[in-house]
Amino acid sequence: MAVKTLEDLFHETLKDIYYAEKKLVKTLPKMAKKATAPELKHAIQGHLKETETHVKRIEQIFEGMGKRAVAKKCEALEGLIKETDEVTAEIEDKETLDSAIISSAQTVEHYEIARYGTLSAWAHELGMDDAAGLLEATLEEEKAADKKLSGLAEEQVNHRAAA
């Protein structure tokens, strides 16, 4: 479709992150299954619950705009997942695999942090206050998830991988 206004761009980008979040609902259980450290499995499962909420929030925003919730293939997330699959397939050591899973999960978190940061700025600019509030709530959860993964890596998982 032709994008002519910032509102059109917001709408198109919402479709992109909607695809990404729905794909993550399917992908995170696979990542949790691959993980060895129980605390890492637990962190990923916890983030899955949050991700399900993020999907619902996006659906609320579509509804507030009077639009149907539609997902548009997110090439960036597809690339991130492809890279994750390739890297994890090459790893023979379980502790090293956990480090790689955290690393990949953080590239996904940062993709979402970038997207939600942009979407909430646009929502403010467009006077869509309800949408901005929902997007900021998700943004804070993505940042917290990223920080949690950094903590797990630095305090536990990387030590084991380097041991």
Next chain:
Amino acid sequence: MAVKTLEDLFHETLKDIYYAEKKLVKTLPKMAKKATAPELKHAIQGHLKETETHVKRIEQIFEGMGKRAVAKKCEALEGLIKETDEVTAEIEDKETLDSAIISSAQTVEHYEIARYGTLSAWAHELGMDDAAGLLEATLEEEKAADKKLSGLAEEQVNHRAAA
């Protein structure tokens, strides 16, 4: 190749970000050309200079490890660029295009922030202090570039797109 240790994983991930940085040296001039706002063009050109330094720092790290500098196709960055090309091709309004360029550039910055954060943590864990220092220097520049883009978007570009 089979990854057996954290050092192997560090090495493989270094190849990935080396590919990404070299690809960005080619991609950023195209983004600068598409941008309309002079301050956005200028910001992208400034980041191109930094990116050239990032490439050299990675080559220094390969050298410090006694390894040849080799790039490995980074599927994540390919996905981010594909998404950028698709979105910008759909946009008919110049101000909206600038907002989209900033948005895409920030997804790339965040990919790099995630990667450099991980690589510097691994370098510390592996006792590679020189590498860690180089990686942290780049990490700080990526964070600053991201912040600069947020400022440009919120103070100037988004207003014009929404006007």
